[in-house]
Amino acid sequence: MFDWLYALWPGLETSVNLLSLQPPGWGGNLLRGAWASLQIAAGAFGLGLLIGTFGALGKIYGGPATRDLLAVYTTVVRAVPELILILILYYAGTDLLNQALRAMGQRPVEISGVVAGIAVLGVVQGAYATEVLRGAIQSVPRGQLEAARAFGMGPVLTFRRVTFPAMLPLALPGLSNLWLIATKDTALLAIVGFSELTLETRQAAGATRAYFTFFLAAGALYLVMTLVSGRVFGWIEARYRRGQVAQ
């Protein structure tokens, strides 16, 4: 079917064979790696949102000590390369967990790559999410919060009914950016030996010496992930901005 194309472009047939999903081809490995990357990115993004929500609330409503500690957390995490944080948290996390287990009389465990990756990237994402959400919460007009209090709403109810829906459209562009960073940061786990998309690609490329084929294919996979998720976030944002005055 594609014979005329192969005749025009001699290298294409080899590339297609290398990328085929069945085992002499490496396409299956790449897709498995992409799936692992997506899982870690989603887990890290979720954990980051959780940390970020509490971090933002602590930075706005917390006492002076809480605010200072959170400032230290966000400053340090945003100034130190992710790669180093990953190594420190990976070693320190494994050590601390095993010491705690030993103290409780349990046997030490090996932390799985997925869990460690999600935890570490989640802590990193949390620092950025704290800043994004803090900015969004603070730009909700005060009058709306005062109106909610005047209606007798408690702090939790106010957050759920007024602050959260009002800040969401403001936070979404920042959050969409964070999700893109999360998908790309999963590539860093290749360096600690977790087989996500980038490491699978490097192994395939190293085994077959077809570097361009595999790295370009992996680049295309990443690009599809980021473009599709960009669309999804745009759609969510448009949905949440309904009924708002255009700025």
Next chain:
Amino acid sequence: MNRRLNRLAEELFVPHRLVMIAVAVGIVVWAALSMRWHWIPRYSDLALQGIWRTLWLLALSCLIGFALAVPLGLAQAAGPRILAVPARAFCTVIRGTPLLLQLWLIYFGLGSLFPQFPWIRESELWPYLRQAWPYALLTLSLSFAGYEGEVMRGAFRSVPGGQLEAARSMGMSRFAILRRIWLPQALQRALPTLGGETVLQMKATPLVATITVIDIYSVASRVRQDTFIIYEPLLLLALVYMVIAGLIALAFKLLERRYNRGMVM
């Protein structure tokens, strides 16, 4: 100066900050006394070389990247479609794929392609192309150009059209408008973002260690492999990067103050 010192003292000498400072000092003293630092003298020369290499890789890649970002931003903000579409595509691809993948594509891909051409091997550039750092510099520059092209697009668009019309009605040529009116104002708007992006670029530099460039990060990895000491080199490394990040932030603050002179805020 005295007023500023007084203000600083007022901010520092509140009870919870004093406790936090005491805890921090305690941790530093504990780390200095009971952790293992005996490897520092042996590796200090290598570490200084590593820091130097990290710094010039960062500075050069930011300069080259920014020089590419200005035309990329201009093409997207005001260029004809035939320039705007490729510029947009370049920025999307760079921003949509991980830097590590780009680095490996360029290093392993180009690195395996070049030796196949005899005229490249015989050229003057070959001694450089056999080393790893040109590939690191190229990748980091292209990456910075991709991100900053997007920033500059927004900055060029945000300059009020009236300014450009006024310049045109004064009879300035298009290049003079760019040099005197458009670029300075766009740059002034982009400076805070560029400061943050430069810190992000610094945080990306340790990736070059994966293609055998010996920057400060790979010196720390080597200490870890040689001596089996895990935490101490990593903590010191984090401190080095924090200091560099602080210096970058300070430099951009000074730059912003200089650029904002005479501006109504």
